[in-house]
Amino acid sequence: MRILIKNIKQLISPVNEDYAIFSDFKRLNVYHNVSILVNNGVIDEIVNEPAPELDVDGVINAKNQVVMPAFVDPHTHLVFAGTREDEFNMRIQGKTYMEIAKKGGGINSTVKETRQAGEEELFFTAKKNMQKMIEHGVATFEIKSGYGLNTETELKQLRVIERLKQSFPVDIKATFLGAHEVPPEYRNNKEKYIDIVINEMLPAVKEQGIAEYCDIFCEEGVFNIEESRRILNKAKEMGFQLRLHADELTPLGGAELAAEVGAKSADHLVYISDSGIDAMVSKNVVFIMLPGTSFFLMSEKYAPAKKIAEKGGIIALSTDFNPGSSYTHSMQMIITLACLKMGLTIEQAINAATINAAYSLDLHHKTGSIHKGKQADLIFLNIPSYKFLVYNYGVNHITTVLKKGIVIFQK
Numbered sequence: 408m409r410i411l412i413k414n415i416k417q418l419i420s421p422v423n424e425d426y427a428i429f430s431d432f433k434r435l436n437v438y439h440n441v442s443i444l445v446n447n448g449v450i451d452e453i454v455n456e457p458a459p460e461l462d463v464d465g466v467i468n469a470k471n472q473v474v475m476p477a478f479v480d481p482h483t484h485l486v487f488a489g490t491r492e493d494e495f496n497m498r499i500q501g502k503t504y505m506e507i508a509k510k511g512g513g514i515n516s517t518v519k520e521t522r523q524a525g526e527e528e529l530f531f532t533a534k535k536n537m538q539k540m541i542e543h544g545v546a547t548f549e550i551k552s553g554y555g556l557n558t559e560t561e562l563k564q565l566r567v568i569e570r571l572k573q574s575f576p577v578d579i580k581a582t583f584l585g586a587h588e589v590p591p592e593y594r595n596n597k598e599k600y601i602d603i604v605i606n607e608m609l610p611a612v613k614e615q616g617i618a619e620y621c622d623i624f625c626e627e628g629v630f631n632i633e634e635s636r637r638i639l640n641k642a643k644e645m646g647f648q649l650r651l652h653a654d655e656l657t658p659l660g661g662a663e664l665a666a667e668v669g670a671k672s673a674d675h676l677v678y679i680s681d682s683g684i685d686a687m688v689s690k691n692v693v694f695i696m697l698p699g700t701s702f703f704l705m706s707e708k709y710a711p712a713k714k715i716a717e718k719g720g721i722i723a724l725s726t727d728f729n730p731g732s733s734y735t736h737s738m739q740m741i742i743t744l745a746c747l748k749m750g751l752t753i754e755q756a757i758n759a760a761t762i763n764a765a766y767s768l769d770l771h772h773k774t775g776s777i778h779k780g781k782q783a784d785l786i787f788l789n790i791p792s793y794k795f796l797v798y799n800y801g802v803n804h805i806t807t808v809l810k811k812g813i814v815i816f817q818k
C-alpha cells in the first residue's frame with residue numbers, strides 16, 4: 408500500500424533519528440514544496456514537487472500547509488476521575504495549599520474519586536481526554552497510574568491504559584506510579600505503604616504485564632532519596648524501566664538518583680542541582696520538562712533548560728496532563744511556554760516535543776522525526792511557516808493527524 412502526501416508547503420523534521428543535543432538541538436531539517444511517499448505506513452521518500460508520476464494506491468492532499476512529526480507526550484496522568492476547577496479558583500484567589508486541602512482539595516480528592524469510579528467511567532473519561540490530545544497533535548503517549556494508591560485501583564487504572572492501547576491507533580507506554588503519594592490511611596505509617604508497593608503492587612503489575620515503566624514522586628514530604636532508591640531498585644530487579652518525578656519543589660537529589668539507578672528519564676527538575684545535571688548528562692537520562700505545571704501553579708520558577716542544553720542534556724517536553732497541576736491537552740501551549748518561560752528556541756522546543764520525547768519512551772526508532780523507515784506519524788498545521796507554532800500562540804493549528812500513514816483526525 409503506497410500513499411503520496413502531496414502539496415506540502417513546508418516540511419520540518421528533527422535532524423537526528425535518535426535524539427538531539429548541542430548544536431543539533433537548535434536545528435531542524437526544513438524542506439519546501441515537497442511530497443512524502445509512504446509505504447505500508449512507513450516513510451519511504453521525500454520527493455520534490457511537482458512529484459513525478461508515481462504508481463500509488465492513494466493520495467493525501469496537505470493543501471499547502473506545514474507538515475511535521477506528530478507530537479510525543481512522554482508524561483501524562485490521563486486516567487482519573489473528577490476535576491478540580493473549584494480548587495483552581497481558590498488557588499488563583501491566593502488560598503494556600505493547606506487551606507485547599509482542608510476543603511477537600513489536592514491530590515487526595517482525585518485519589519478518592521478515582522477509587523470510587525468504575526472502570527467503565529474511568530475509561531470513558533480517559534477516551535475523551537485522549538481524543539482531545541490527538542486533536543491537538545499528539546500521536547504517541549506515556550500514561551501513568553498513581554491515583555489509586557492501593558493495589559486494586561492502581562491495577563484498575565493500568566487496565567484502562569491497556570484498553571486505551573486497544574481502542575486508539577496510537578503508541579502508548581504505561582507507567583506504574585503507585586509511589587505517587589502516601590495515601591491518607593498510611594500517613595502515619597509510610598513504611599507499611601512502601602512495603603505494599605514493593606511486595607504487593609509491583610509483583611501484581613509485573614504478573615499482569617500491564618506497565619513498561621515504574622515511576623516515583625521523589626520529593627521532600629513524599630518519598631525521600633533512600634525510600635525512592637529502595638522502590639526503584641526493586642522495580643529494576645523485576646524488569647521495569649524507571650522514570651522519576653524529581654527535584655520539582657526542592658533540590659533533594661532526585662536527578663542524581665535517576666542517574667545512579669539508570670532511569671530512562673527524570674521529570675520536572677525545577678530545582679535540579681549542577682551535580683544532578685552532570686550526573687544525568689553522563690548517563691543519557693532524559694530531562695523531561697513540564698513548564699505547564701510551573702505556569703499553572705503560578706510559579707515563576709522553571710527548570711534551567713538553557714543551562715542543561717549547553718551541557719548537552721537530552722531535553723524533552725510534556726504537558727504533565729492531570730486534573731490538579733496542569734490541566735491542558737495542548738503540547739502546542741507547552742512549546743510556547745518552553746520558549747517564553749524557559750528560553751528555548753522554537754527549533755529546540757520542537758526537537759524536545761518530538762524526537763527527544765520519543766527517545767525517552769524508547770520509541771525513537773519508530774517515531775519523532777521524518778526519516779526513511781519510521782512510521783508516518785505526521786501532523787498538518789494551518790500556518791504559513793513552522794515559526795507560527797510559537798508566534799501565533801494559544802491556538803490549535805492542527806488540521807490533520809496521521810498515524811502510520813492513516814488519518815486518525817481531520818478537522
Ligand SMILES: [Zn+2]
Pocket residue numbers: 482484652727
Ligand atoms: Zn507527573
